[in-house]
Amino acid sequence: MSRKKEVAGSPQRAVRGPAFGYIRVSTQSQGQTGISLEAQRGAIETFSQAMGYDLIEVLDDVASGMGPESFCSRRGLRSALEAANSNNAVVIVLAWDRLTRYSKFENQLRKIAFDPNRVVCIEEVELRQNGSKAAIHKYNEVMGQRISSGTKAALDRLRSNGVVLGNPSMKTSVQPLGAQAYSRKSTDLVRQIADMLMESDDPFSVPSSTVVIKLKERGIRTMQSKEWTASRLREPLKKARRLIEEREAPEPPPTFGMF
Template sequence: MTVIISYIRVSTQQQGRSGLGLEAQQADIARFAAASGAEIAAEYVEVETGKGADALESRPQLAAALAHARKIGATIVVAKLDRLTRNVEFGAGLMNRKVNFKVVAMPHADNFQLHLFLALAEQERDVISARTKAALAAAKARGAVLGNAALAKANADAAQAFAESLREIVEPVLCRSIRQIAAYLNERGIATATGSAWRASNVARLIDRLKGETYAEEAAQAA
């Protein structure tokens, strides 16, 4: 039987957020273990206390989980990749520690693929950030007052640009349900703009930007 170690990362603010709270992560990992016939040998819960959480010395529970996994030859399992890290450099260091990682949202990804997902997510964030800054600079150059409305418009423009970058990948599979499209994108190793795995809600918003505002509601009803 495969032995796994559950690693959960939460913060006071995230406890109540859907998909990020302690119980949600525990449930995801428990389902993963049951589906794969694995035994959960231990659970480590990290509570963020502030910035710098991607430094291993600031995450003693992750350090303990790594030591435990090496000792018993277990795989460390997290619910989502961002619960492990959002930082490419830190993630690369983790993948080189001779411990296998699994992400429930990306069950077929190995350490190498997880590293690629982190790199792609970072690149996408950089692209969106650059486009947002460029849009704000252009608005300022036109004499626009940069308030919440201008920022929202810049963010919307960046989101639309990200959607357009996926048009050639998504349009050929629009005949599928939004859940099937989410699985398709995850299997191809394509992350969302924030570096997470795709879900039906993400796909619906993506298709909204490519096909029109009413599609999400229609697709959700048909899924």
Template sequence: MKRAVAYVRVSTAKQGKSGLGLEAQRVGIAKFAEAEGLELIAEFQEVETGKGADALNKRPQLAAALSEAKRNDCAVVVAKLDRLSRDVAFISALMAKRTPFIVAELGADVSPFMLHIYAAVAEQERAMISQRTKDALAAVKARGVRLGNPRIRQAQEAAAERRTAIAKDFAANVLPIIREIQATGASMRKTAAALNARGIPTARGGTWAATQISDILKRSAV
């Protein structure tokens, strides 16, 4: 029986807490694996947005899934393509890592070329939605309606809270990997080296050091 690694993702902490989006993905992947005769040897779960050029850097669980799949010479399975990304460049970057991934919704035999096509269509759809929003705001402004947020201080505080939430989400995603490594008796320095060896970047896209491992563990203890 062929093996595979499952990867599930939701974009917000609220979705993650409800469990509904994650469970639907698990069911879809499980049904696909059964139909294709795949043994799911591990599952990696993430709560993080798929947007942005640095999206991969912000998704340590995806990096861990790719590393596990590479170690076992198998593919990563996702329920839908958008659980990876709607960005063509992101999909291309994943393909460049030489670790195959399968989109259950599309089937096991979809070629890399077709995956690019599906990603391009999804990216275009997102761009069209964004443009329609901009056009609507421009029309409202043309009618003399004042746009923007008059409560600047509240907006700044909300932005700071958002940055804190992003940091907490990243810590929550990478913490299980750190604990798994430290369960072998690894020191913080060796844990940092193991994360770097697996290709898992820090929140800012850099390499790990012992002090950063300590910060993550302290954050989890708060």
């Protein structure tokens, strides 16, 4: 199940040295779908190219990484380590748990005269930031495409079988209730701004920059829980001043409209 490196048209880079990739999934179902193996492989190829490694081959296993016995039972891993030893190469893995889930794994490596420091883990971003980011982005891209495709296919199957998806009451009850709650919150916020403006001698001449500062001092945030800026304040400030005008408007006399 290994595959030789095929990178057509790759730009010339300074080569760090030879490398072998190692990828692993735990179960046959994972291995058959190829989702995780394919994504790991793409990440290792991208990382090797970005960092200047000469990736010779990527070897894989469909096996558990748990326990001491997993070391001997994984043929892909042993082949990768032996090839790396023979070629004075490193072994590249996406994550440490793809290599092993056994705490004394390094002792097993030393028994076959393999230096654990010659294992390169892509997720060590602090050591290999640029290459690691490129590799992880590639891995997430492949996984995201497969997950999205699988989800869409599953939803299509459900629809074809007459299954109604989603919450039927969303548009008739849930959404209207949400809109009402949002409207109440918006009204309360405008009232707070209006009350704050009324603390000054002339609420209609207070600069918006001053209002922004006061809102921040009082811990009042926008409807989206963001810090206030002049642009975010523009509409709420207009509404607050209209509210003040309505409050201060004189009431009509009791006889108004009787004739």
